[in-house]
Amino acid sequence: MSLSFMDIFEEWADNYDEAVTGHNPEYKDVFENYPFMLGEAAKRAHGRTIEFGPGTGNLTLLLQNKGLEITAVEPSREMAAIGEHKTGLVFQHGDFLHFDKQPADTIISSFAFHHLTDSEKETAIKDYHSLLSEDGRIIILDTVFNSIEEKQEIIDYYRSLGYHNLVDDLNREYYPLKQHMHMLAERSGYNYEAVQLNKFAHLQVLTKKNFKRPADLIGDTPLVELTTFKLPAGVRLFAKLEMYNLGGSIKDRLGQNIIEQALFRGDIKTGEVVEATAGNTGIGLALACQAHGLKLRVYVPQKFSVEKQDIMRALGAELVHTATADGMLGARAAAKSYADATGAFYTNQFETLDNPASYDKLAREITDAVGTVDMIVAGAGSGGTFTGLAERLKPTGTRTVIVEPVGSILNGGASGSHRTEGIGVEVWPEFLEHNLIDAVETISDDAAFAAVKQLAVQEGLLVGSSSGASLTAALNQAQNVKGNVVVIFPDASDRYLSQHIYE
Ligand SMILES: Cc1ncc(COP(=O)(O)O)c(C=O)c1O
Numbered sequence: 001m002s003l004s005f006m007d008i009f010e011e012w013a014d015n016y017d018e019a020v021t022g023h024n025p026e027y028k029d030v031f032e033n034y035p036f037m038l039g040e041a042a043k044r045a046h047g048r049t050i051e052f053g054p055g056t057g058n059l060t061l062l063l064q065n066k067g068l069e070i071t072a073v074e075p076s077r078e079m080a081a082i083g084e085h086k087t088g089l090v091f092q093h094g095d096f097l098h099f100d101k102q103p104a105d106t107i108i109s110s111f112a113f114h115h116l117t118d119s120e121k122e123t124a125i126k127d128y129h130s131l132l133s134e135d136g137r138i139i140i141l142d143t144v145f146n147s148i149e150e151k152q153e154i155i156d157y158y159r160s161l162g163y164h165n166l167v168d169d170l171n172r173e174y175y176p177l178k179q180h181m182h183m184l185a186e187r188s189g190y191n192y193e194a195v196q197l198n199k200f201a202h203l204q205v206l207t208k209k210n211f212k213r214p215a216d217l218i219g220d221t222p223l224v225e226l227t228t229f230k231l232p233a234g235v236r237l238f239a240k241l242e243m244y245n246l247g248g249s250i251k252d253r254l255g256q257n258i259i260e261q262a263l264f265r266g267d268i269k270t271g272e273v274v275e276a277t278a279g280n281t282g283i284g285l286a287l288a289c290q291a292h293g294l295k296l297r298v299y300v301p302q303k304f305s306v307e308k309q310d311i312m313r314a315l316g317a318e319l320v321h322t323a324t325a326d327g328m329l330g331a332r333a334a335a336k337s338y339a340d341a342t343g344a345f346y347t348n349q350f351e352t353l354d355n356p357a358s359y360d361k362l363a364r365e366i367t368d369a370v371g372t373v374d375m376i377v378a379g380a381g382s383g384g385t386f387t388g389l390a391e392r393l394k395p396t397g398t399r400t401v402i403v404e405p406v407g408s409i410l411n412g413g414a415s416g417s418h419r420t421e422g423i424g425v426e427v428w429p430e431f432l433e434h435n436l437i438d439a440v441e442t443i444s445d446d447a448a449f450a451a452v453k454q455l456a457v458q459e460g461l462l463v464g465s466s467s468g469a470s471l472t473a474a475l476n477q478a479q480n481v482k483g484n485v486v487v488i489f490p491d492a493s494d495r496y497l498s499q500h501i502y503e
Helices: 005-020 036-045 056-063 077-087 117-131 147-160 164-172 178-187 251-265 279-292 306-314 324-342 362-371 384-398 445-459 465-480 495-497
Strands: 048-052 068-072 104-110 134-141 189-194 201-206 223-226 236-240 272-276 297-303 318-322 375-379 398-405 439-443 483-488
Touching: 005 068, 005 077, 005 324, 036 056, 036 104, 036 134, 036 201, 048 056, 056 068, 056 077, 056 104, 068 077, 077 306, 104 117, 117 134, 117 178, 147 164, 178 189, 178 201, 236 362, 236 465, 251 279, 272 324, 279 297, 279 306, 297 306, 297 324, 306 318, 306 495, 318 324, 362 384, 362 483, 375 384, 375 465, 384 398, 398 465, 439 465, 445 465, 465 483
Parallel strands: 048 068, 048 104, 104 134, 236 483, 272 297, 297 318, 375 398, 375 483, 398 439
Antiparallel strands: 134 201, 189 201, 223 236
C-alpha cells in the first residue's frame, strides 16, 4: 500500500475498538451504527470468505457466527494480535494485494479499502475476479462520498468542530466517490450496488458478471407467438426458433448430447467420430467434437446445401461426398463401413437412443414457456426430434403431429426425391414407436416453400424449408385442437439461399 499506513495501524490497534464504539468523539459519526453496519455486511457473505483488513476482528466474529470458512488477511501485527485473540483464528499476514491467492465465494472488508490508491483499488478488484466463484461477490463496507462537493462540505464541517485528526485523515487517505467505485466495478466485470448506512459509510456489493461462452449458446432458444396466420378460435400458435443455437440449427442439441454420452460411456476410442448427414447434424457434431478435441468425418450426399457443407468444414470437419442417387442410405452405409474399418466412433444418429434423448430439454423449455402444450408439430429426418418430444409430451395429453415431405415413407408412400431439406424418411426409424404419432402430415415442396416465403413476409422469420413444411402442417391440423400449438422451426433460410429458397 502506497501510504505508510502501518504506523497508523500500530497506533490505532489499541484504541480501534474505542473508536468504533463511539468513545472517540472525532470518529463517532464515521462509526455510527457500527454493529448494525457490520451485521448488514456479514448478512451478504456466503461460502468461502476472504476478509481483508479484519483489524481487531469485529466483522470476523460475525462471519464466524454464520459458520463461514474464513481466511483473514491483516497487515498489522498489532491489530492481528487483538483480532486473533478475539476470534481464535490465525490471521494471514498480508494485504488487499499481497496474500495467498485462493478460490473464494466472498471477499469482504470493513473500513479498510480506502487505504488503496485508485489504481490499487482497480488492480485488487480485477485480481479478485478470477478467484471468485460464479456467484461470487466483493463486499466493501467503507467511507464513500456521493460527490466532491459533499466531501468538501463534510471536511469543512468537521474542521469547524476542531476535529483535526479526522480532517487530516479525510484529506490524506483515498476515499473514493461512489460514482468512481461504480465505474471501476462495471469495467472490471461486476454489477455494483451501494447502500448508504450513515453519513460516511456505504455498503457496496460487487457481484460478478458471468459472461456466456459460445458453447453455452446451445438450447434455451426463443419461443415466439405467430399472430399473422388465420387460426380457429381458441388456438394460439407458437414457434420454437432453433436457428438461435450456436451452429444455427436444432441439431446442435443432438451433437452435444451424442458426443457427451459417448465420452461418458468411453465409446470414443480413436479420437475420431464419423456420421452421415445432410448437414445440420454434421454442424452440431463438429461443434461438439471441437469442444472435446475430437476429429470429425462426415459423409454427405452431394446434392445437399453447399452452405452447410462449408460451415462443417469451417468448424473443422472433414467431408466426404456420396452419390446423390444413393440418398442418405448410401451415405450411412459409407460412414458405417469407414467406422468398421478404422474403429472411429459412428454416432449413428438414425438408430441411437441418444438421438431422441437429446430433446428432453427442448420439451422442458417448451412447457416452461407455454405451460400446457395442446399440440406439438415437428418434422422428421432421423425422427429424433419428434420421438424425443412426443415421448415427453404425449403422456401429458399433447396431440402429436409428425411432418414429412412428399417422397418420405411415414404415410405409407413411396420413397422419392424432394426439395424440402432436413426432413424426409427413407426407412422407418427404429426408435419411433407408431403409437407416439397422432397424425402424419405429408407436405409438398411447393407448400413448404410457399410457407417459408409467407413467414418472411408476414413474420420477419427467415427459416428453412422444413420449418415451412411444419408450419403448413400446423395450420392444416389447427382445427383439430384448442389451446396452444407449438411448431418446431429447425433452422434458418440463409443456408439454403444457394438453392433459391425464396424463388
Ligand atoms: C432442417 C432440418 N429440419 C428438420 C430435421 C429433422 O430432425 P430429426 O433428424 O430429429 O428428425 C433436420 C435434421 O437434420 C434438419 O436438418
